[in-house]
Amino acid sequence: MGQSNHKTGVLFVCLGNICRSPQAEGIFRKLVADAGLQDRFDIDSAGTGGWHAGQAPDWRTQAASERHGIPLPHVARQFQVGDFDRFDYILAMDRSNLRDIQALARTEADFNKVRLLREHDPLADVASVPDPYYGDGDGFERVFQICFAACRGLLRSLTTPHRRTPSGSSDLA
Ligand code: 4NP
Numbered sequence: 001m002g003q004s005n006h007k008t009g010v011l012f013v014c015l016g017n018i019c020r021s022p023q024a025e026g027i028f029r030k031l032v033a034d035a036g037l038q039d040r041f042d043i044d045s046a047g048t049g050g051w052h053a054g055q056a057p058d059w060r061t062q063a064a065s066e067r068h069g070i071p072l073p074h075v076a077r078q079f080q081v082g083d084f085d086r087f088d089y090i091l092a093m094d095r096s097n098l099r100d101i102q103a104l105a106r107t108e109a110d111f112n113k114v115r116l117l118r119e120h121d122p123l124a125d126v127a128s129v130p131d132p133y134y135g136d137g138d139g140f141e142r143v144f145q146i147c148f149a150a151c152r153g154l155l156r157s158l159t160t161p162h163r164r165t166p167s168g169s170s171d172l173a
Contacts, residue, residue, distance in 0.1 A: 007039070007040060007041055007042040008040060008041050008042070008088050008089070008158060009041075009042040009043075009086050009087035009088045009089065010028060010041060010042070010043050010044075010087065010088070010089045010091065010154075010158075011043075011044050011045065011046060011079075011083055011086075011087040011089070011090045011091065012024040012025045012028070012044075012045040012046075012091050012093070012117065013045065013046050013047070013048060013079055013090060013091065013092050013093065013097050013101055014045075014047060014048070014092075014093040014094075014097055014129075014131075015047055015048055015049055015093075015096070015097060015131065016047045016049055016051060016052045016076065016133065017045055017046055017047030017049075017052060017053075017074075017076040017077060017078070018047070018052045018055055018056075018057050018058045018061065018076050019057065019058050019060075019061045019131070019132055019133055019140070019143065020093040020129050020131065020132070020143055020147070021045035021046065021047065021093060022045050022057040022061065022072050022074040022076070023057070023061050023064070023065055023072070023143055023144060023147050024045065024091070024093070024117060024129075024147040024150070024151060025043055025044065025045035025072075025074060026065055026070045026071070026072045026074070027065075027070060027144070027147050027148050027151045028041075028043055028151040028154065028155065029043050030070050031151055031152060031155050032155065035155065035159070037155075037159070042086065042087070044087075045074060046077050046078060046079040046080075046083060047076060047077070047078055047079065048078070048079055048096075048097055048100040048101065049078065050077075050078035052076045053076050053077050053078050054075060054076060054077075055075070055076045056072075056074075056075065056076075057072045057074060057076070058133070060132070060137060060140045061132075061140055061143070063140070064140035064141050064143070064144045065144060067141075068144060068148075079101060079104070081104055081106065084104075084105065084106065084110040084113060087113065088113065089113060089115070089154075089158075090113045090114045090115070091115060091116070091117040091120075091154070092114060092115070092116055092117065093116075093117060093128065093129040093131075094116075094127075094128035094129060094130075094131065095116070095127065095128060098114060098115075098116055101114045102114050116128070117129060117147070117150045117151075117154070118146070118150050120150045120151075120153035120154040120156075120157055121146070121149045121150040121152075121153050122153060123149065124146075124149070124150065129143060129146050129147060129150075130142070130143070130146075
């Protein structure tokens with residue numbers, strides 16, 4: 001951010017790229033558009049696995065998202081090593097996704113781009129976005145709420161010049 005032409009690349013990653021990461025991508029796109037910042041971000045999502053590549057998001061994810069007015073036009077794809085070059089921030093949904101992507105890092109810089117999405121939610125009770133695939137319908141609404149809170153925190157951290165120090169001293173820019 002701050003550079004005139006460089007877009008900040010943000011990639012959301014889960015296992016199949018049909019439930020959690022396309023949901024987070026859609027929410028982050030909406031928050032960025034609402035803030036008028038769409039020209040400053042390159043946003044996408046991917047799966048560590050390729051089984052669902054080419055597919056639309058799971059219908060339960062689409063239903064939950066559309067209830068909140070956020071359609072998800074994403075087409076699933078598998079993460080590729082070149083994504084380390086395109087994206088500045090690679091946000092994993094759970095620790096398994098985190099490890100799988102970190103294992104593909106070619107450099108320390110690649111490795112350090114990979115973090116858990118929920119690190120950006122100060123109120124998160126656990127670190128992971130739970131996989132809703134085999135659960136009931138409520139899991140998809142819960143994933144929406146979890147991703148919404150974390151994406152709001154993510155956008156705040158990417159648009160705030162100076163973060164607050166642990167002591168709470170002034171962070172005013
Ligand atoms: P996602 O959910 O990683 O949030 O997209 C899943 C999608 C598919 C499968 C598992 C999780 N699967 O086993 O096919």
